[in-house]
Amino acid sequence: MKFFNLFKKELKEMLNVSTIVTMVFTVFVMIMAGDAMSGAIDEAEEESSSITICNFDDTEFTKAVLNFLENPAGGEKNEVEYVTLESDDYVSELKRLDLKNVVIIPEGFAQKVENSEQAKIIYVSRMTSLSTVSNISTGSSSAMSLIEAAVKSAFYTSKVQTGALKENEVTMLENPVEIEEHTVVADKSEKVAAALIIAATQMSQMFLPILVFVLVIYSSQMLLNAVATEKIDKTLETLLSAPVSRLTVLSAKMLAAGVVAGLNAIVYMFGMSKMTSSVSNITTDSVDGLDEILKNLGLTLSAGDYVLVGIQMFMTILITLSISLVLGALAKDTKSTQTYIMPVMIMAMIPYMLSVFVDITTLSPVLRYLVYAIPFTHTFMATQNVMFDNMTLYWAGLAYQFVLLVLCMTYAVKVFTSDRIFTMTISFGKKKKQSEEHE
Amino acid sequence: MEKVLEVKGLSKQYKKGVYASQDVTFDVNKGEIFALIGPNGAGKTTTIRMISTLLKATEGDAVVAGHSILTEPDKVRENITYLPDEAGAYKNMKGIDYLKFMAGIYAPDAAKAAEYVERGKEICALGDRLNDKIGGYSRGMARKLLIARAIMPQPALAIFDEPTSGLDIINALEVRRMLKDLAQKEGMSFLLSSHNMLEIEYVSDRVGIIAKGHLLEIGKPDELIKKYDAQNLEEVFERVVKQ
Numbered sequence: 001m002k003f004f005n006l007f008k009k010e011l012k013e014m015l016n017v018s019t020i021v022t023m024v025f026t027v028f029v030m031i032m033a034g035d036a037m038s039g040a041i042d043e044a045e046e047e048s049s050s051i052t053i054c055n056f057d058d059t060e061f062t063k064a065v066l067n068f069l070e071n072p073a074g075g076e077k078n079e080v081e082y083v084t085l086e087s088d089d090y091v092s093e094l095k096r097l098d099l100k101n102v103v104i105i106p107e108g109f110a111q112k113v114e115n116s117e118q119a120k121i122i123y124v125s126r127m128t129s130l131s132t133v134s135n136i137s138t139g140s141s142s143a144m145s146l147i148e149a150a151v152k153s154a155f156y157t158s159k160v161q162t163g164a165l166k167e168n169e170v171t172m173l174e175n176p177v178e179i180e181e182h183t184v185v186a187d188k189s190e191k192v193a194a195a196l197i198i199a200a201t202q203m204s205q206m207f208l209p210i211l212v213f214v215l216v217i218y219s220s221q222m223l224l225n226a227v228a229t230e231k232i233d234k235t236l237e238t239l240l241s242a243p244v245s246r247l248t249v250l251s252a253k254m255l256a257a258g259v260v261a262g263l264n265a266i267v268y269m270f271g272m273s274k275m276t277s278s279v280s281n282i283t284t285d286s287v288d289g290l291d292e293i294l295k296n297l298g299l300t301l302s303a304g305d306y307v308l309v310g311i312q313m314f315m316t317i318l319i320t321l322s323i324s325l326v327l328g329a330l331a332k333d334t335k336s337t338q339t340y341i342m343p344v345m346i347m348a349m350i351p352y353m354l355s356v357f358v359d360i361t362t363l364s365p366v367l368r369y370l371v372y373a374i375p376f377t378h379t380f381m382a383t384q385n386v387m388f389d390n391m392t393l394y395w396a397g398l399a400y401q402f403v404l405l406v407l408c409m410t411y412a413v414k415v416f417t418s419d420r421i422f423t424m425t426i427s428f429g430k431k432k433k434q435s436e437e438h439e
Numbered sequence: 440m441e442k443v444l445e446v447k448g449l450s451k452q453y454k455k456g457v458y459a460s461q462d463v464t465f466d467v468n469k470g471e472i473f474a475l476i477g478p479n480g481a482g483k484t485t486t487i488r489m490i491s492t493l494l495k496a497t498e499g500d501a502v503v504a505g506h507s508i509l510t511e512p513d514k515v516r517e518n519i520t521y522l523p524d525e526a527g528a529y530k531n532m533k534g535i536d537y538l539k540f541m542a543g544i545y546a547p548d549a550a551k552a553a554e555y556v557e558r559g560k561e562i563c564a565l566g567d568r569l570n571d572k573i574g575g576y577s578r579g580m581a582r583k584l585l586i587a588r589a590i591m592p593q594p595a596l597a598i599f600d601e602p603t604s605g606l607d608i609i610n611a612l613e614v615r616r617m618l619k620d621l622a623q624k625e626g627m628s629f630l631l632s633s634h635n636m637l638e639i640e641y642v643s644d645r646v647g648i649i650a651k652g653h654l655l656e657i658g659k660p661d662e663l664i665k666k667y668d669a670q671n672l673e674e675v676f677e678r679v680v681k682q
Contacts, residue, residue: 237493243545419493422488
């Protein structure tokens with residue numbers, strides 16, 4: 001009985017209306033994020049399963065290979081789109097034809113097979129982001145495998161079964177098709193496999209969002225707790241009744257939180273750059289000149305790029321601080337400060353998860369603009385925008401962040417310089433308590 | 440007699456039309472201890488917060504040392520110190536650092552700040568414990584430190600909400616004596632707020648009885664006791680409120 005009474009009391013304390021509202025809200029947001037991600041993944045999968053072929057080898061053999069590609073034995077029919085490239089300037093050709101990737105069968109393909117020489121096909125893919133899902137191309141991979149299988153089968157029929165197989169032909173049978181891969185990034189193209197680029201950039205792609213996420217949560221928690229603790233301990237009343245302007249108190253608080261968050265960012269960045277360089281060195285060392293290729297493709301950040309990414313990070317911190325200041329003013333007790341950090345956390349979590357897995361620019365318009373409305377999204381996308389030359393998106397994001405910062409800051413200043421800093425509360429369903437007002 | 444505080448028709452109305460305090464009028468003379476007494480939720484803290492420039496008055500005005508809370512809040516803050524009820528201090532700060540920090544805000548220069556700190560040390564009488572972090576202080580020690588902080592800059596008007604809350608009987612008595620001494624010998628003025636009417640009866644020169652946001656009666660404790668034919672201030676309060 002005693003235990004049950006105690007348990008009931010503890011449960012009531014912990015499971016209050018605000019906790020339940022937070023839980024429901026979190027689940028709702030998670031479901032939304034999940035839907036957004038699955039939508040983007042479905043879309044990416046659909047796009048990735050398409051096969052685009054550019055055939056320069058007008059021979060019966062190649063036609064037979066492509067026929068096999070369209071109607072593989074024992075498999076489902078493949079939809080194949082045929083295009084004609086007018087030049088080997090893959091950047092402009094992919095742009096002109098609005099293609100994500102294309103498999104090129106060069107002239108003389110059949111002749112090489114006929115001569116028992118390794119035949120070559122060229123695979124060109126355009127990278128629009130470094131996210132995992134956006135770079136999957138199952139269609140092209142299976143197309144190349146099917147072409148290879150068709151060549152192998154033809155070779156087997158013509159050579160192996162007749163028993164006229166020479167030594168060099170045995171080696172050729174093992175690897176009948178050479179795949180030459182080209183990757184296009186923005187307006188640059190390099191002879192390199194996209195998979196290699198993804199492997200080399202994976203660490204930076206993973207860790208920069210983590211850094212932004214940590215920064216947002218850290219700076220938010222710091223200022224929110226600072227304001228909430230001062231309010232709860234009533235040291236804020238002491239301070240604001242002293243001969244010092246409220247704006248001075250506010251500026252000192254925000255600057256201190258900004259400095260500590262900035263220091264934290266520098267420490268994290270240093271640690272992570274050391275960690276990522278060690279890990280990515282393993283990848284880049286394994287391929288000659290990969291560093292140079294990444295640089296040529298614009299997939300390494302220059303000093304100017306770091307400044308651009310840094311500006312958005314700074315904006316993010318300032319927006320976080322102004323939002324946290326208002327949330328801190330809402331706090332009634334230490335328990336509520338934990339609840340009020342949730343909106344910031346969720347706002348950071350959605351774009352963080354999305355940016356790692358999907359290319360946000362490919363989300364459906366409604367979802368995309370909803371995600372763009374979250375100010376932190378633009379910072380998570382900053383590196384990608386700079387690397388892939390999406391500068392319109394970068395500047396638009398920065399402008400949006402600036403407008404939002406002005407609005408948030410104005411409201412935060414309004415709260416801090418008015419009665420609201422002492423009287424503001426949130427009530428979930430219940431009639432707003434006005435105990436403060438009646439004292 | 441020189442007036443340190445003049446409160447004229449001060450009101451605080453919230454959006455829903457609820458008055459936390461309404462048409463409150465009183466004054467505090469130099470060297471006087473004036474106390475607002477009333478139960479919780481009577482409007483004491485709201486009135487005090489308006490005078491301390493923390494909340495904006497919706498009607499009326501208060502003038503502190505010649506400065507209006509509406510038009511010159513910065514000047515008002517230079518002439519007051521405010522000690523909220525159950526106020527805390529920065530737990531990670533040492534007691535001495537807290538005194539230095541607050542002295543730095545109130546003092547016009549470093550020399551004056553050092554003078555304030557010496558005075559603060561003397562008032563709180565915490566000795567070597569001032570070198571400890573405030574988080575390790577008992578509630579009484581922290582309250583003494585806060586009282587010292589509020590008195591050390593010798594403001595024209597010190598505003599204390601429940602001045603002895605958290606103090607034991609001996610420390611509470613010491614504080615009451617100190618307040619009386621400061622008012623009588625140094626001419627400091629105090630505006631106190633309390634629901635401990637026996638304390639107020641002992642320490643105050645005049646009291647204002649406040650209930651449901653209205654100031655119902657003002658007078659010297661002994662005169663009010665006589666006027667309402669009561670034994671003490673508590674009985675006076677009961678009769679005033681019931682009227």
